[in-house]
Amino acid sequence: MSTIKDVAKIAGVTVTTVSRVLNNRGYISESTRKKVYQAMEDLNYQPNEIARSLYRKKSNIIGLIIPTVAHPFFGELTNYIEYYAYENGYKILLCNSHLDKVKEKEYVDMLKSHKVDGIIMGSHTLEVEAYLNLDLPIVTFDRFISESIPFISSDNYEGGRLATDFLINKGCKKIAHICGNLKLNLLSNKRNEAFIVEANKRNIEHITVQTDIDVFESEQYEKLVHKLLREHDDIDGIFCSSDILAANVIKVSTQLGKSIPEEIKIIGYDDVWESSMIVPQLTTIQQPIEEMSRLAVELIIKQINGESISTKNFLPVTLIERQTT
Amino acid sequence: MSTIKDVAKIAGVTVTTVSRVLNNRGYISESTRKKVYQAMEDLNYQPNEIARSLYRKKSNIIGLIIPTVAHPFFGELTNYIEYYAYENGYKILLCNSHLDKVKEKEYVDMLKSHKVDGIIMGSHTLEVEAYLNLDLPIVTFDRFISESIPFISSDNYEGGRLATDFLINKGCKKIAHICGNLKLNLLSNKRNEAFIVEANKRNIEHITVQTDIDVFESEQYEKLVHKLLREHDDIDGIFCSSDILAANVIKVSTQLGKSIPEEIKIIGYDDVWESSMIVPQLTTIQQPIEEMSRLAVELIIKQINGESISTKNFLPVTLIERQTT
DNA sequence: TTGTATGCGTTATCAG
């Protein structure tokens, strides 16, 4: 690959001049500008971004840590994040933590070594302190770490409320909420809070099932759902904390011969693309995935530029009624 | 962030020495080694990978260009690719081309500027020449560009044969194949070749439907499938070139009141995670996504290391029978 | 309008 020196030699000028035309800085005569352009063309020259990064102390790269891009929600999120990052001249270094504590830590260190300009965190297995000493612009999804670290989150309480109310209004008498591990201190726990409050308020029998099964372990999920439906044969409504989980519930319910939505109603969360594709189409709480992504990029870039931003960012959710309720 | 200089100063040695302990090169006394480690610890020092990359002319980054990570197939692929890359000390710079020719070209240039060590291409909208002058290790999925550029592909012909035969053996009398744009010169076109050959051999009426609708435009897909089933009410078997497409067909068939698999049998391609999750569970041709990913990383790294590799890499496919046939 | 010299953080060569 040719360097700025080669261009300079061919164009018969010094590297300074080449650098100038490259960055449009200071005065340069039209004739030399042309010569330089010509030389760059001839050599098929492209500036070395590594060298630029070193000098400028800015890599134009954003690190993205998520559980796994194979999960539909994070796949969509990542797609949009990369899209908006690119629009703004940034690139994405992708890290799938698989919710492995050790790996997440290693990724953080790696990203720091690689001098990324900021980190978007969609995976949080580490202790609060680990994020505090990061000394780098950061945005998290769905987790409050400290007043100084901005987060983006859907309005989880409202989502939980909407889902629960909806099931009850549809006539459910005994409902369940299947969610992640509530100990993880995620903002999504608010969904369960709302679930309990609303069910109590309406005097409806309710059960909460926590799980930290990896979402791709469908057999385990199926077992869990089987168990739940066996032990509580009279459950007639389930609120799932993700669409993927809801798909599992649909599958098991069908296997058990329960008709949806007559005998059991199911409502998901996220509104990933699949939820309108499956049969029966899933009723769900829609998170504004694109807007969350756009905002994540915006917040990171503003931090990089030293602009002030709001730390608490709640985005609205919407109930999408389809065929499972 | 502290640099090697700071460490040197604190440890009371020169940068040379620090660099030595950092890279375990040459002799160093145990005592200075300790001092240096101590200083690194105190400063929480991490070597600057940008500077290293510049000097070594090696970034340890692999560029990945795909249509979009939001597509389940590419989501899974990307997950595995990142996994294996990381295992081998490489990082992934993610690019979603959205099959946009201009964007794909820009991404390629960007990756070259960023001095990635190699590119894995899962998106090919450019002309053959564009890839030939790349002057960088490269691996493509599902496209033969030239004898010098290695590709990875499932055994598409066999996949098409398996699917077609299976439908016919199950009693289908009139079958359709919905596939991508055959003009794109992808190896997946072999699936259609096999489809036609097998159908003719068995003397079965068959139709090929090409489309280059973006896979996320479900309404358009649905229209297409509606049209197909309206014009050919007697179709009783459909081979879809992706599971996502098959999911669309399931949805439309259900809407039209056709029972699956009694009145119409459906078979997909890929075996993404969703295919076993949907109801009814999808019969499909499984591509070995993890192995394809692992191999892609292996082939790129071997090229980077100057090792010789095979350019034509076909991986076996498997028919997975579930509920739609 | 253009050139010289210096530094970004690191590694390697060559002395000592």
Place this chain on the structure above:
DNA sequence: CTGATAACGCATACAA
């Protein structure tokens, strides 16, 4: 065993 110093490719202050 350790230290100066040059080089990686680029951009800027300062001269000319």
